[in-house]
Amino acid sequence: MKEIKVLVFDFDGTLVNSNTIKHDAYFYLFPNTEKIRKIVRKNISRKPRWDVIEDILNALQKDDLLKPEDLKKEVERLTQKYGEIVEKAMINSSGIHGSFVELWNLKKNYEIYINSGTPTEPIKRIIRELTARKKIPKLTGVLGRENGDETTSKVKNLEKIMKIENITKKEMVMIGDGIFDKQAANLFGCKFIHISKFLKGGMANDQKG
Numbered sequence: 001m002k003e004i005k006v007l008v009f010d011f012d013g014t015l016v017n018s019n020t021i022k023h024d025a026y027f028y029l030f031p032n033t034e035k036i037r038k039i040v041r042k043n044i045s046r047k048p049r050w051d052v053i054e055d056i057l058n059a060l061q062k063d064d065l066l067k068p069e070d071l072k073k074e075v076e077r078l079t080q081k082y083g084e085i086v087e088k089a090m091i092n093s094s095g096i097h098g099s100f101v102e103l104w105n106l107k108k109n110y111e112i113y114i115n116s117g118t119p120t121e122p123i124k125r126i127i128r129e130l131t132a133r134k135k136i137p138k139l140t141g142v143l144g145r146e147n148g149d150e151t152t153s154k155v156k157n158l159e160k161i162m163k164i165e166n167i168t169k170k171e172m173v174m175i176g177d178g179i180f181d182k183q184a185a186n187l188f189g190c191k192f193i194h195i196s197k198f199l200k201g202g203m204a205n206d207q208k209g
Helices: 018-030 034-043 049-061 068-091 101-106 120-132 150-165 180-187 197-198 202-208
Strands: 004-011 110-121 143-144 171-177 192-194
Touching: 004 150, 018 034, 018 049, 018 068, 018 143, 049 068, 068 120, 068 192, 101 197, 110 120, 110 150, 120 143, 143 150, 150 180, 150 202, 171 197, 180 192, 192 197
Parallel strands: 004 110, 004 171, 110 143, 171 192
Antiparallel strands: none
């Protein structure tokens, strides 16, 4: 991989332990009961946050804790609050498995982009704060999801990065933790490295070959 010029990182689960953060955030909003834990466990990776919150509110509504006419307004209020809790926790994070420290080392030799499934404005706010606090170096670019499913969005972002940098697909590598990252890299046509392998020297080992 001596030809690599650009590293493209996913964010959630790759640089920050967001799975735990997003799970725990629900219990700042709702009681930590078995009923609520079951709803969160079942749906956290399958539904967007507003749907999970609505499911929880509907469950609570059965216990006469919420009037039906207030449901929509309460979903909107709690979804916004949930987002604020998650963002704050990510900004206060130290990174996962030394990922923030590794970014400082990598920035010396590569252009580094974020390609996240999180919507653009929230991920930009998070990266801006992490940079201002000097937890991470100033990155080359931050791209989030504008619309469409996560895989499609990440493919489009990889295409944008290639055009911005005026490079070939062989000069880029996507680093992530999930199936969407791997699918996006495969569909786009660049190399993919799982974050666990990457932080254990997977890229360095490839460069020796």
